[in-house]
Amino acid sequence: MAISSGLGYSRLPCLHFRPPLRRFFLQVRLGYAAAIEAFDGAEMVDSVSGADVYGRGPEWKKLNSKDLGISTSKISRPTRVVLNCLKRRGFEVYLVGGCVRDLILKRIPKDFDIITSAELKEVMRTFSRCEMIGKRFPICHVHIDDTIVEVSSFSTRATRFGRDLTLDPEKPADCDEKDYVRWRNCLQRDFTINGLMFDPYAKLVYDYTGGVKDIRKAKVRTIKPANLSLTEDCARILRAVRIAARLGFRFSRETALAVKRLSASVLRLDRGRLLMEVNYMMAYGSAEASLRLLWKLGLLEILLPIQAAYFVRHGFRRRDKRYNMLLSLFSNLDKLLAPDRPCHNSLWFAILAFHEALSEQPRDPLVIAAFSLAVHNGGDLPEALSIARRINKQHEISFHELLEPRNLDSDGLLEEVMNLAASVRGALTRMTDEYFVSQAMAKYPKAPYSDLVFFPLPLYLRVCKIFECIGGGKEKGFVPKHGSKIDYELLAMGRLKEVRHVFARVVFDTIYPIDNRLQK
Numbered sequence: 001m002a003i004s005s006g007l008g009y010s011r012l013p014c015l016h017f018r019p020p021l022r023r024f025f026l027q028v029r030l031g032y033a034a035a036i037e038a039f040d041g042a043e044m045v046d047s048v049s050g051a052d053v054y055g056r057g058p059e060w061k062k063l064n065s066k067d068l069g070i071s072t073s074k075i076s077r078p079t080r081v082v083l084n085c086l087k088r089r090g091f092e093v094y095l096v097g098g099c100v101r102d103l104i105l106k107r108i109p110k111d112f113d114i115i116t117s118a119e120l121k122e123v124m125r126t127f128s129r130c131e132m133i134g135k136r137f138p139i140c141h142v143h144i145d146d147t148i149v150e151v152s153s154f155s156t157r158a159t160r161f162g163r164d165l166t167l168d169p170e171k172p173a174d175c176d177e178k179d180y181v182r183w184r185n186c187l188q189r190d191f192t193i194n195g196l197m198f199d200p201y202a203k204l205v206y207d208y209t210g211g212v213k214d215i216r217k218a219k220v221r222t223i224k225p226a227n228l229s230l231t232e233d234c235a236r237i238l239r240a241v242r243i244a245a246r247l248g249f250r251f252s253r254e255t256a257l258a259v260k261r262l263s264a265s266v267l268r269l270d271r272g273r274l275l276m277e278v279n280y281m282m283a284y285g286s287a288e289a290s291l292r293l294l295w296k297l298g299l300l301e302i303l304l305p306i307q308a309a310y311f312v313r314h315g316f317r318r319r320d321k322r323y324n325m326l327l328s329l330f331s332n333l334d335k336l337l338a339p340d341r342p343c344h345n346s347l348w349f350a351i352l353a354f355h356e357a358l359s360e361q362p363r364d365p366l367v368i369a370a371f372s373l374a375v376h377n378g379g380d381l382p383e384a385l386s387i388a389r390r391i392n393k394q395h396e397i398s399f400h401e402l403l404e405p406r407n408l409d410s411d412g413l414l415e416e417v418m419n420l421a422a423s424v425r426g427a428l429t430r431m432t433d434e435y436f437v438s439q440a441m442a443k444y445p446k447a448p449y450s451d452l453v454f455f456p457l458p459l460y461l462r463v464c465k466i467f468e469c470i471g472g473g474k475e476k477g478f479v480p481k482h483g484s485k486i487d488y489e490l491l492a493m494g495r496l497k498e499v500r501h502v503f504a505r506v507v508f509d510t511i512y513p514i515d516n517r518l519q520k
Contacts, residue, residue, distance in 0.1 A: 059210075060179070060183065060206075060207070060208050061206075061207040061208075061212070062204050062205070062206055062207075063204065063205045063207060063212060064203060064204065064205075065198060065200075065203045065204060065205050066203060068104050068205055068212070069104065069106060070100075070103045070104060070198065070205070071103075072200050072203075074103060074108070074109075075095070075112065075200065076112060076147070077144075078144035078145060078147040078149050079095075079112040079114065079149055081144050081149075082114055082127070082142050082144065082149045082151060083095075083114060083200065085126055085127065086114075086116050086118055086123070086126060086151075087201065089118070089122075089126060091116050091117045091118040091122070092116060092117040092154075092178070092199075093114060093115075093116045093117075093199075093201075094114070094115050094116070094182075094197040094198060094199050094206075095112055095113065095114060095197070095198040095200060096113050096114070096115045096152075096185075096196070096197050096198070097113045097189070097194045097196075098110070098113075098194050098243070099111065099112045099113060100196040100197065100198045100205065101193045101194060101196060101211070101215060103198070104196075104205075104212070104215055105215065105247065107247075107339070108338070108339055108340050109339070110284065110339045110340070111150070112149065112150075113150045113151075113152070114149060114150065114151045114152070115151070115152045115153070115154060115185065115197070116151060116152075116153055116154070117153075117154055117155075117181075118153060119153055119155055120132055120138060120139070120140050120151075120152075120153050120155075120156065123140045123142070123151050123153070124140060127140075127142045127143075129142070129143035129144075130142045130143065131143075137152075137156065138156055139151060139152045139156075140152075154181050154182075154185055179206075182197055182206050182208065183208045185197075186206075186208045186209055186223070187208075187209070187223060187224075189209075189223055190222065190223065190229065190233070190236045190239060190240075191211075191214075191220055191221060191222055191223065191236075191239075191240065191243065192209040192210050192211040192213075192214045192221045192222075192223055193211045193214050193215050193219075193220065193221075193243070193249075194211070194243075195207075195208065195209040195211050195223055196211045196212070209223050218247070218248065218249045218250060219249060219250060219251070219252055220240050220243055220244045220249050220250070220251050220252065220255060221251075221252040221254070221255055222236070222240075222252075222254075222255050222258075225254070226252075226254045226255045226257070226258035226259075227258045227261070227262070229258075230258050230259065230262045230265070231262065231265070234262065234265040234266050234268055234269060235266075235269055235273065235277065237259050237262060237263065237265070237266055237299070238266060238269075238274075238277040238278070238281075238299075239277065240255065240259060241259075241281065241290060241293050241294060241297065241299065242277065242280050242281050242286075242290065244293060245281060245286045245289035245290040245292075245293050246284065246285070246286040246289070246290075246339070248289070256297070259297050259299075260297055260298055263297065263298050263299050263302060263448075264302060264448055266299070266302060266303070267302065267450070267452060271453075271454040271456070272454075272456075274303070274452070274454040275345070275454045275455070275456070275459075278303060278454070279345045279348075281294075282330070282345070282348040283337065283342040283343045283344070283345060283347075283348055284337060284338070284339050284342045285334045285337040285338045285339060285341070285342075286334060287330035287333055287334055287348060288327050288330045288331040288334055289334075291307070291326070291327060291330060292327070295308065295311055295316070295318060296318045296319060298318075298448075301441050301447050301448060301450060302448055302450045302452065303450075303452060303454075304352070305437050305438070305440035305441045305447075305450050305452070306356055306430070306431060306437060306440045307326060307352065307356075308440070308441060308447075309440040309441050309444075310324075310326060310355075310356075310359050311324075311326075312441070312444060312447075314400060323398075324399070324400075325355060325358070325359075325396075325399040325400070325401045325402075325510065326355050326359075328396075328399075328510045328513075329351050329354075329355055329506060329507070329510050330348070330351065332505075332506045332509040332510050333347075333348065333351065333502075333506045335509075336486060336502060336505070336506070341486075341488040341491075341492075342488075342491075342492050343491050343492065343499070343502065344491060344492060344493065344494030344499060345459060345494075346459060346462045346463050346466065346494050346499060347491070347494075347499050347502060347503060349455060349459060349463050350463045350466050350467070350499070350503055351503065351506065352431065353424055353427040353428045353431055353463065354424055354427070354503075354507070355401070356427035356430070356431065357420065357423035357424045357426065357427040358401035358402075358420075358423075359400075359401055360423065360427070361423055362400065362401045362402060362403050363401070363402070363403060363416065363420055364402075364403050364404075364405055364406050364408065364416065365395035365402050365403075365405060365511050365512075366388055366389070366391070366405060366406075366408065366413065367408075367413065367416040367417055367420055368402075368420070368507065368511055369388040369391055369508070369511060369512075370384050370385050370387075370388035370413060370417050371384075371417050371420050371421065371470065372503070372504040372507040372508060373387055373388055373504060374417060374469070374470050375466065375467060375469065375470065375500050375503060375504055376480055376481070376500050376501055376503075376504035377474075377480040378469050378474055378475040378478030378479075378480055378500070379469030379470055379471075379472060379473060379474045379475050379478075380474040380480075381414060381417065381470070381474075384417075385410065385413055385414065385417070388413075389413075391512065393512045394512070395511055395512055396510065396511060396512070396513055402511070417470065418470065418471055421467055421470040421471055422471075424467050425464065425467060428460060428463060428464060431453070431455065432453055432455050432460050433453070434451040434452075434453050435451070437450070437451050437452065437453055438450065438451035462494065465496065466496065466499060466500060466503065478496075478497070479497070480497065480500075480501070481497050481498065481500075481501040484505075486498065486501070486502060
């Protein structure tokens with residue numbers, strides 16, 4: 001089959017389904033009520049093909065990767081090792097999902113996922129350091145040096161409740177087997193922009209769902225009708241927010257409506273999964289955008305009710321473009337992070353608790369400065385107070401959390417710093433108390449009920465460790481970080497020195513902004 005030059009494509013036939021029959025099968029498998037809900041407002045789109053009731057769907061395309069701006073030099077070395085080993089053994093191998101999307105956008109992928117024609121058992125035999133994980137969606141983790149490369153197989157079929165939910169469409173007469181297998185796999189994925197496959201040897205990107213078009217339109221759209229897709233896997237709701245926030249994309253209308261309608265379903269996820277998804281939003285350089293989007297879509301009051309209550313108290317509207325102190329803190333954190341330079345989750349949890357303490361009791365900017373300096377230097381309060389008093393910059397004047405500066409003497413300043421430390425510890429306790437969390441939005445009758453706490457005890461204790469130096473005297477043996485360079489490997493590991501350094505830096509940049517953007 002010929003591949004046209006430039007941004008042209010080889011067009012393959014779209015399949016024509018019989019929607020009424022397909023919906024009947026969905027009703028049998030999912031239950032009539034679930035099927036009706038899944039198709040409510042779905043704009044008459046077929047659930048598997050992406051075609052409308054008249055058979056019109058995305059054109060199948062094979063695009064030249066060079067024309068899309070993809071450079072194979074951006075593929076990580078461990079990924080190349082896995083690709084080459086499987087290719088040498090005669091298997092088909094492709095990069096798939098978000099890494100292809102990021103390569104097209106000329107971004108650094110967070111990780112690379114591989115799909116292959118090999119059975120997972122054959123992948124296990126190919127690599128000495130390899131393990132198979134997962135029950136519903138089994139994959140292989142291949143260990144190359146210190147990196148894990150995920151490998152899935154075309155032969156793996158998603159099952160649920162012991163039954164196969166995949167409805168195999170009939171292969172058209174003029175469709176070759178490889179195209180059919182690739183296409184069928186893409187239909188099981190979440191969003192069109194993640195439904196791309198890249199063959200780095202043939203230099204071809206396979207697009208069966210209109211993913212390249214949606215990338216160009218900066219749009220997040222589910223492959224199946226949004227209600228059905230998000231009902232099948234509610235984790236896709238949080239994944240959609242994370243992708244849109246990180247890339248600056250918007251939702252398709254159907255996807256946005258479904259996210260709002262099904263937002264409470266994320267409570268079905270276990271706490272560990274919720275922490276993982278929220279960490280992806282907060283720790284990789286898109287925390288501010290994620291908070292804004294969670295608030296806009298009605299998810300913030302479910303995931304972080306205390307922070308949602310802060311937005312409500314200060315009249316922050318769903319589509320508000322303004323800044324407040326919470327958003328400014330995370331905006332300054334984002335400037336220091338990136339998908340390949342994340343922070344440990346203890347850092348953003350500490351920032352949430354710190355802000356909650358200030359929200360409950362506003363403080364003098366000098367007190368906050370001295371507090372953050374004391375965190376940075378391991379509890380050397382005399383040094384922190386001395387440096388804080390020499391600050392002559394104008395503090396941010398628009399935040400409710402900041403009082404007008406007062407003439408505090410040394411004893412008064414010390415007492416205020418100690419009091420702030422106690423308030424932060426109190427905020428940590430409240431944020432991990434289900435009853436307190438459930439009451440955060442209780443005064444707002446239209447707000448959904450949520451007592452969700454997904455911060456585990458080890459994380460709580462780790463954040464307590466960040467602040468415990470204040471009040472206990474200078475920590476013995478603690479050497480504060482010097483210079484402004486961040487060691488991102490240590491930051492991702494949660495090393496105390498690095499976390500404290502970045503925390504203090506974020507607080508300072510927020511209280512004493514480098515520019516006057518927030519004062520306009």
